[in-house]
Amino acid sequence: MVLEVHNLQTHLHLKRGILRAVDGISLSVGEGETLGLVGESGSGKTLTGLSLLRLLPKGSGRIAEGSIKLDGQELTTLSDSAMARDIRGRRIAMIMQDPMTSLNPVFSIGDQVSNPLRNHNIAHGATLRSKVIDVLTQVRIPSAEKRLGDYPHQFSGGQRQRIVAAMAIGCTPRLLVADEPTTALDVTIQVQIIALLRQIQADTGTGIILITHDLGVAASLCHRIAVMYAGRIVETGPVRRIYKSPAHPYTQALLAAIPRLGDKRARLQAIPGQPPSLIDPPTGCRFAPRCPARMDKCAEPPPTVTLADGHEAACWKLA
Amino acid sequence: MLALVLRRLWQGAISILGASVIIFVISRLSGDPVVMLVPPDAPPSLIAEIRTQYGLDQPLVWQYLLFVGHALSGDFGNSYRWQMPALKLILDRLPATIQLAACGLLFSVALAVPIGVLSAVHRGGWIDRIGRIFAMLGQAMPAFWVGLLLILVFAVQLNWLPAFGHGTPAHVVLPAIALGWYPVAAQTRIVRSAMLDVLDSDHIRLSRALGTPERLIVWKYALRNAAVPLLTMLGVYFAAMLGGAFVVETIFAWPGVGRTVVEAVFSRDFPVVQAGVLFTSILFVLSNLLVDLSYGLVDPRIRDVR
Numbered sequence: 001m002v003l004e005v006h007n008l009q010t011h012l013h014l015k016r017g018i019l020r021a022v023d024g025i026s027l028s029v030g031e032g033e034t035l036g037l038v039g040e041s042g043s044g045k046t047l048t049g050l051s052l053l054r055l056l057p058k059g060s061g062r063i064a065e066g067s068i069k070l071d072g073q074e075l076t077t078l079s080d081s082a083m084a085r086d087i088r089g090r091r092i093a094m095i096m097q098d099p100m101t102s103l104n105p106v107f108s109i110g111d112q113v114s115n116p117l118r119n120h121n122i123a124h125g126a127t128l129r130s131k132v133i134d135v136l137t138q139v140r141i142p143s144a145e146k147r148l149g150d151y152p153h154q155f156s157g158g159q160r161q162r163i164v165a166a167m168a169i170g171c172t173p174r175l176l177v178a179d180e181p182t183t184a185l186d187v188t189i190q191v192q193i194i195a196l197l198r199q200i201q202a203d204t205g206t207g208i209i210l211i212t213h214d215l216g217v218a219a220s221l222c223h224r225i226a227v228m229y230a231g232r233i234v235e236t237g238p239v240r241r242i243y244k245s246p247a248h249p250y251t252q253a254l255l256a257a258i259p260r261l262g263d264k265r266a267r268l269q270a271i272p273g274q275p276p277s278l279i280d281p282p283t284g285c286r287f288a289p290r291c292p293a294r295m296d297k298c299a300e301p302p303p304t305v306t307l308a309d310g311h312e313a314a315c316w317k318l319a
Numbered sequence: 320m321l322a323l324v325l326r327r328l329w330q331g332a333i334s335i336l337g338a339s340v341i342i343f344v345i346s347r348l349s350g351d352p353v354v355m356l357v358p359p360d361a362p363p364s365l366i367a368e369i370r371t372q373y374g375l376d377q378p379l380v381w382q383y384l385l386f387v388g389h390a391l392s393g394d395f396g397n398s399y400r401w402q403m404p405a406l407k408l409i410l411d412r413l414p415a416t417i418q419l420a421a422c423g424l425l426f427s428v429a430l431a432v433p434i435g436v437l438s439a440v441h442r443g444g445w446i447d448r449i450g451r452i453f454a455m456l457g458q459a460m461p462a463f464w465v466g467l468l469l470i471l472v473f474a475v476q477l478n479w480l481p482a483f484g485h486g487t488p489a490h491v492v493l494p495a496i497a498l499g500w501y502p503v504a505a506q507t508r509i510v511r512s513a514m515l516d517v518l519d520s521d522h523i524r525l526s527r528a529l530g531t532p533e534r535l536i537v538w539k540y541a542l543r544n545a546a547v548p549l550l551t552m553l554g555v556y557f558a559a560m561l562g563g564a565f566v567v568e569t570i571f572a573w574p575g576v577g578r579t580v581v582e583a584v585f586s587r588d589f590p591v592v593q594a595g596v597l598f599t600s601i602l603f604v605l606s607n608l609l610v611d612l613s614y615g616l617v618d619p620r621i622r623d624v625r
Contacts, residue, residue, distance in 0.1 A: 055524075055527055084527075084531075085530065087530070088527070088530035089529030089531070093528070094528040094529075095525075096525050096528070101520060101522060102521045103525075105544070105618070106618050107543070115526070115535075116529040116530060120530060151619040151620070167525070
């Protein structure tokens with residue numbers, strides 16, 4: 001396994017109290033595998049990704065418990081300078097959501113793409129330059145050599161996301177965390193970025209964690225899916241099983257909320273209610289207040305039930 | 320690029336023309352210069368004769384047109400008081416003024432950039448607090464007082480630096496500090512808030528996620544983004560220092576344009592006032608042009624838009 005996360009708890013210490021943004025999640029990513037982290041806004045997907053890099057909001061964010069192992073090496077106990085030197089950008093890289101703002105507007109892309117390579121001592125001098133051209137060509141930036149001196153505003157949104165990807169894969173990381181990499185792009189460009197991520201994985205064997213709220217994107221790219229709700233993983237399994245036979249009522253509701261072409265229904269099917277506050281979350285199942293299949297037992301923490309090989313869900317209904 | 324420069328120069332020429340009208344009219348509202356030149360008991364015939372000699376008996380519009388016509392050929396008339404060409408009087412003193420303003424600006428930037436950056440990085444920490452107090456002190460103390468204080472401490476008590484005069488690099492230190500301390504507060508605030516904005520941006524987050532050392536993030540990748548608002552401010556302050564240095568120039572007996580113009584105002588020495596103000600406004604326009612052009616050096620987006 002490239003990445004093994006066990007019982008990760010990330011807290012945000014706010015004035016209102018301690019917000020349990022990530023509350024005991026466990027997951028793993030194998031070599032060349034893509035895990036989709038799916039859920040609505042505020043479910044803790046992005047903070048899970050940032051926790052892996054230990055890049056939590058300064059002052060308030062803290063990993064309270066749990067273990068994160070990269071190729072067997074524990075990351076939660078590593079010093080911050082070791083994280084910056086050996087892990088961030090070197091063995092775990094992250095792509096952020098908005099390609100329009102993810103590049104520094106006042107530095108040339110040659111400088112920005114070479115920056116991680118230089119900082120992690122991958123290449124210097126003339127080899128650095130040719131390496132940068134290689135990486136940019138790999139992400140299909142046309143005539144990369146001529147464009148090293150160009151600035152981000154001279155590229156389109158899709159190209160910028162490719163350049164961000166080039167920055168991330170330059171050091172051939174073991175794990176790539178892609179946080180909503182296609183959300184800000186239009187559909188035709190989304191397809192290109194998905195194809196690019198697939199190609200990167202095929203070339204380098206990197207594990208990918210794809211954070212998204214878009215079930216379509218997740219379906220097209222992921223091998224496995226983990227569905228997050230209110231800081232917890234409620235269901236995880238192979239992508240086909242999750243879409244064909246979702247077990248958890250939340251996953252079912254999430255899939256039912258996708259409008260399909262030719263649908264006769266007039267109204268979109270939304271999930272009624274709102275996620276609970278994570279400052280003082282309910283002790284039992286967190287989805288219970290919104291759940292159509294709610295039972296009395298749901299006031300107690302739900303058991304994690306194994307349904308088939310690798311398909312698990314945390315729900316009383318399945319117990 | 321060339322079109323931009325030409326457009327700005329054209330706009331600048333109009334500003335300078337406007338400044339010349341204003342100063343021409345206002346200086347003449349202050350009274351009759353001849354009264355200052357002759358003894359109190361001079362006969363009216365003598366006064367009339369001098370007025371004719373200087374062309375002061377002509378209609379105001381005609382006087383102005385004559386002034387502009389002569390100015391375009393480099394003739395600003397003779398100083399009533401010093402009996403030498405006003406232009407030479409001003410040009411002789413211009414380098415000293417530019418030197419003082421540049422050193423003052425350098426001092427303020429050298430202080431404001433590190434304080435502003437560190438205040439943003441350690442927001443709410445002790446550097447932030449001390450920096451703010453320090454900068455506020457500068458803004459709360461008028462330049463003449465800072466000047467006197469500096470003279471008292473560094474020239475009189477410690478005897479480290481000369482109290483007044485001009486010539487060696489040591490002479491410029493105290494006046495530059497007196498002139499440059501006031502804008503430190505405003506510049507620090509601009510750098511601090513711009514840095515806070517940048518440090519919170521997505522591209523800095525990405526740089527961190529890719530393991531860029533914090534030192535590089537702050538002093539290279541963030542600082543250049545914060546430079547544009549600072550540059551705008553520097554242009555304004557440099558111009559203000561060129562024109563407003565007369566207090567400091569007076570205290571430190573600095574042979575600059577500001578002091579000369581103020582003295583000329585008191586003696587209603589119109590040619591010197593006109594030449595001085597005109598050259599200050601030319602410098603003002605040029606320094607703003609320089610700032611406009613340097614945006615492009617710092618921010619490639621601006622380079623392309625134009």
